[in-house]
Amino acid sequence: MKTVEPAVVEGTALEARPSRGGHPIVRVFRERPSAVLGLSLVLFFVLVAIFGPALAPYSWTQPSGAVFAPPSAQHLLGTDGSGVDVLSEMMYGGRTSLIVGFAAALVAMIVGGGIGLLAGYSGGATDVGLMRVTDYFLVIPDLVLMIVIATVFGPSLSHVILVIGLLLWTTTARIVRAQVKSIRERVYVRRARSLGASHRRIVFQHILPQVAPLLIATTVLTIAYAIFDESALAFLGVGVPGVSWGTMLEHAFERTAMTEGAWWAFVPPGLAIGLVVIGCYLMGQAIEDALNPRLRVAHLSIRTWRIRKAPAATTHLDPEPDREEAV
Amino acid sequence: MRRTDYVIKRIFFAVMTVFVAITINFLLFRALPGSAVTNFARAPHASPELRATLTHEFGLDQPLWKQYALYLNQLVFHGNMGISFADNQPVTSELAGKLKNTIGMVFVGTFLAIVIGVVTGFLAAWRRGGAVDHASTSSAIVFYALPTQFIGMMLILLFASVLPTAGMRNQVNAFFSGGSTWSNLKDIGLHMILPAVTLALTLFGEYTLVVRSAMLETLGEDYVLTARAKGLPQRRIVVSHALRNAMLPIATLVALSLGFIVAGAILVEIVFSWPGIGQAVYEAVATRDYPMLQGAFLILTLSVVFFNFIADLLYFKLDPRITE
Numbered sequence: 001m002k003t004v005e006p007a008v009v010e011g012t013a014l015e016a017r018p019s020r021g022g023h024p025i026v027r028v029f030r031e032r033p034s035a036v037l038g039l040s041l042v043l044f045f046v047l048v049a050i051f052g053p054a055l056a057p058y059s060w061t062q063p064s065g066a067v068f069a070p071p072s073a074q075h076l077l078g079t080d081g082s083g084v085d086v087l088s089e090m091m092y093g094g095r096t097s098l099i100v101g102f103a104a105a106l107v108a109m110i111v112g113g114g115i116g117l118l119a120g121y122s123g124g125a126t127d128v129g130l131m132r133v134t135d136y137f138l139v140i141p142d143l144v145l146m147i148v149i150a151t152v153f154g155p156s157l158s159h160v161i162l163v164i165g166l167l168l169w170t171t172t173a174r175i176v177r178a179q180v181k182s183i184r185e186r187v188y189v190r191r192a193r194s195l196g197a198s199h200r201r202i203v204f205q206h207i208l209p210q211v212a213p214l215l216i217a218t219t220v221l222t223i224a225y226a227i228f229d230e231s232a233l234a235f236l237g238v239g240v241p242g243v244s245w246g247t248m249l250e251h252a253f254e255r256t257a258m259t260e261g262a263w264w265a266f267v268p269p270g271l272a273i274g275l276v277v278i279g280c281y282l283m284g285q286a287i288e289d290a291l292n293p294r295l296r297v298a299h300l301s302i303r304t305w306r307i308r309k310a311p312a313a314t315t316h317l318d319p320e321p322d323r324e325e326a327v
Numbered sequence: 328m329r330r331t332d333y334v335i336k337r338i339f340f341a342v343m344t345v346f347v348a349i350t351i352n353f354l355l356f357r358a359l360p361g362s363a364v365t366n367f368a369r370a371p372h373a374s375p376e377l378r379a380t381l382t383h384e385f386g387l388d389q390p391l392w393k394q395y396a397l398y399l400n401q402l403v404f405h406g407n408m409g410i411s412f413a414d415n416q417p418v419t420s421e422l423a424g425k426l427k428n429t430i431g432m433v434f435v436g437t438f439l440a441i442v443i444g445v446v447t448g449f450l451a452a453w454r455r456g457g458a459v460d461h462a463s464t465s466s467a468i469v470f471y472a473l474p475t476q477f478i479g480m481m482l483i484l485l486f487a488s489v490l491p492t493a494g495m496r497n498q499v500n501a502f503f504s505g506g507s508t509w510s511n512l513k514d515i516g517l518h519m520i521l522p523a524v525t526l527a528l529t530l531f532g533e534y535t536l537v538v539r540s541a542m543l544e545t546l547g548e549d550y551v552l553t554a555r556a557k558g559l560p561q562r563r564i565v566v567s568h569a570l571r572n573a574m575l576p577i578a579t580l581v582a583l584s585l586g587f588i589v590a591g592a593i594l595v596e597i598v599f600s601w602p603g604i605g606q607a608v609y610e611a612v613a614t615r616d617y618p619m620l621q622g623a624f625l626i627l628t629l630s631v632v633f634f635n636f637i638a639d640l641l642y643f644k645l646d647p648r649i650t651e
Binding site for chain 2: 140231250252271
């Protein structure tokens with residue numbers, strides 16, 4: 001994996017590195033093999049999720065063989081505790097897991113990006129207020145709150161997506177806010193402002209494009225975390241109804257596949273989740289690393305999803321230059 | 328900012344967070360369909376007297392703001408979190424016993440994770456770019472990415488014939504509390520191996536990566552160069568100059584993650600039927616035992632807030648430069 005060089009980076013590295021050839025994100029993939037590996041892993045599972053259900057050899061709801069039949073020519077990955085073909089379940093279940101992952105990450109991106117942008121751009125009381133709220137939400141253990149909410153409101157696809165997405169926005173908000181704060185003080189933004197550009201124009205023309213790559217990196221990592229959470233909720237029986245990788249693990253556990261020695265019932269979903277998470281991690285880390293080695297999004301903990309405190313990062317996150325001097 | 332100011336600020340933040348959590352807790356369970364009385368005092372086999380007591384204690388027939396005040400009052404001054412639906416016992420005392428079991432397992436697991444994480448991260452940074460580095464970072468990422476419950480199930484698959492895989496003690500010991508303290512401890516210890524190892528495996532990857540990058544950062548510092556120029560032996564440079572300074576982020580990370588580990592142990596406890604808070608959450612979800620779930624959520628939030636506070640203090644102690 002890439003190390004975090006103690007590079008001298010002020011603000012974002014977007015400017016520090018002269019753009020040679022293509023969009024920064026394209027460059028990331030050209031320069032880093034790990035990003036390509038990550039992208040291919042994720043793409044593979046996305047393709048399976050799109051076309052898998054059409055290619056699935058058997059039904060993913062009805063039994064098509066004996067209970068816990070080991071892998072064979074008929075059932076390449078064996079059957080689960082109710083005799084359903086594991087390969088077919090994997091293909092269909094991936095769709096659910098990925099939908100939850102991508103949709104929840106999208107919710108987190110919109111909410112977190114919006115709040116971060118608003119807080120960072122307006123500054124003052126709005127900023128303080130929003131960041132207070134964010135701080136409280138950062139401390140409340142999301143997984144437990146997700147379980148509570150999912151239990152109270154009942155499990156359904158949209159509930160699971162909303163519950164996960166609405167609890168994962170905090171990290172995105174913090175990262176975006178810090179970035180917006182530093183960009184807002186750039187000379188070209190000040191110049192645009194003094195030329196009479198509207199707030200809307202400044203935000204959408206000048207700030208958002210600069211924040212976008214970082215927002216994407218964070219969102220990619222959020223996908224990993226959301227898929228993780230989906231499987232955790234499913235394990236407690238409050239996940240998405242129907243087949244997903246998470247529910248497959250839960251069924252295998254309920255039917256004691258471990259003591260039956262039926263490893264094929266839970267190894268495929270477990271590995272699939274792991275591979276997608278690794279894929280997202282490699283991609284997000286490469287993008288973020290190329291853009292801004294100091295922010296360390298990739299050093300977020302997958303399990304706790306918190307920004308690690310680092311002295312350099314804390315000082316960097318709060319550039320507070322006198323912004324009124326130009327007025 | 329001065330030291331006392333910093334501490335006061337952190338205490339204020341911790342108290343406020345607890346307050347926010349309590350409020351969310353209150354509102355969420357009032358948002359349930361059905362009246363508060365039926366939900367909170369719904370305990371299946373509750374006598375009319377118990378129901379009346381609960382209704383009175385929590386003001387279930389009063390307006391919402393009054394209920395909130397009563398809820399705060401009961402919680403803060405009486406430690407009263409209601410009655411579990413499952414067995415009509417007070418939630419607080421049930422959870423207190425379970426918290427003890429969780430904490431024991433979490434500490435052993437975290438300790439293991441720290442040992443593995445520091446050793447592998449240290450070796451990876453020392454032999455940067457070599458085979459050891461690749462082996463430890465890639466295994467760290469792999470274990471980091473696998474779902475907790477999956478790692479637990481794999482361990483059951485592999486070790487079911489050798490080690491106990493469920494509960495905290497043998498059935499026999501649990502029923503006849505005879506036997507010496509030593510054999511009881513040994514029994515619990517044996518049962519703790521698999522859950523603690525699972526927890527350690529899910530956690531160490533994070534520690535490895537942090538130790539490695541912290542080490543690499545300190546290895547690039549001027550004082551390491553100076554030490555090298557002075558001709559100090561490499562071992563001495565790496566251990567007492569680089570590692571010592573790299574321990575700073577590591578120590579706070581551990582403190583910071585402890586609270587979340589308690590919450591994260593839910594999945595581990597379910598897999599191994601470990602009788603802790605996580606198991607309580609699982610059972611409460613399955614039986615829709617709302618008071619129990621509410622209590623568990625509060626206790627878990629409290630533990631996160633507590634360890635966060637410790638992390639803040641520790642961080643300040645180790646690196647007084649950070650006062651914003």
